[in-house]
Amino acid sequence: MTEIRHIVFDIGKVLIHYDPELPYRRLIPDQEKRLRFLDEICTSDWNIEQDRGRRWEDAEALLIERHPHEEELIRSFRRHWREMVPHSYDGSVAIMEGLIEAGHDVTMLTNFAADTFSEAKEMYPFLHKPRGVTVSGEVGLIKPDERIYRTHAETFGLTPEATLFIDDSEKNVEGAKAAGWNAVHFTDPEKLRADLKSFGVL
Numbered sequence: 001m002t003e004i005r006h007i008v009f010d011i012g013k014v015l016i017h018y019d020p021e022l023p024y025r026r027l028i029p030d031q032e033k034r035l036r037f038l039d040e041i042c043t044s045d046w047n048i049e050q051d052r053g054r055r056w057e058d059a060e061a062l063l064i065e066r067h068p069h070e071e072e073l074i075r076s077f078r079r080h081w082r083e084m085v086p087h088s089y090d091g092s093v094a095i096m097e098g099l100i101e102a103g104h105d106v107t108m109l110t111n112f113a114a115d116t117f118s119e120a121k122e123m124y125p126f127l128h129k130p131r132g133v134t135v136s137g138e139v140g141l142i143k144p145d146e147r148i149y150r151t152h153a154e155t156f157g158l159t160p161e162a163t164l165f166i167d168d169s170e171k172n173v174e175g176a177k178a179a180g181w182n183a184v185h186f187t188d189p190e191k192l193r194a195d196l197k198s199f200g201v202l
Contacts, residue, residue, distance in 0.1 A: 042063065
């Protein structure tokens with residue numbers, strides 16, 4: 001097995017919590033109505049296009065044209081975005097910081113809208129600690145598209161077979177493997193420590 005020289009972290013649900021339902025529990029108290037709104041209007045498929053680079057103004061206009069009576073709730077998605085990322089995962093953040101302090105090459109690769117990622121960096125200073133980050137909304141590509149892994153490797157000079165990627169999404173893990181990386185599925189810090197040990201990193 002090739003020695004791991006580069007470690008790449010996903011961010012959402014690996015380093016920081018993300019749940020778009022959180023502000024809507026307040027805005028739409030009725031659970032059935034709330035889930036229907038998120039399943040049928042401000043859907044994950046709609047939101048992922050902002051991660052790909054679509055402007056929020058265009059995304060909102062698209063939905064408001066279809067659902068004019070829901071304009072305020074549609075605009076609330078971006079307006080109350082900070083409520084969706086209320087805390088970090090201290091265990092995995094500690095692992096990442098420990099790797100950096102030990103001299104490992106650590107970068108990040110994330111599906112994130114460019115503007116909300118800027119806000120996330122303000123909220124969570126540890127996001128400045130890795131050597132760098134590829135943000136999907138800035139490059140116009142999203143995981144698990146193999147091209148975003150290649151872009152990240154080229155940008156930061158990573159050797160694919162010497163790279164280990166950590167992501168909470170199994171399809172993104174498979175995308176990394178298709179790009180020639182090693183990759184592990186994140187579920188909790190304990191499993192991550194075990195995975196890192198299995199690759200000879202810890």
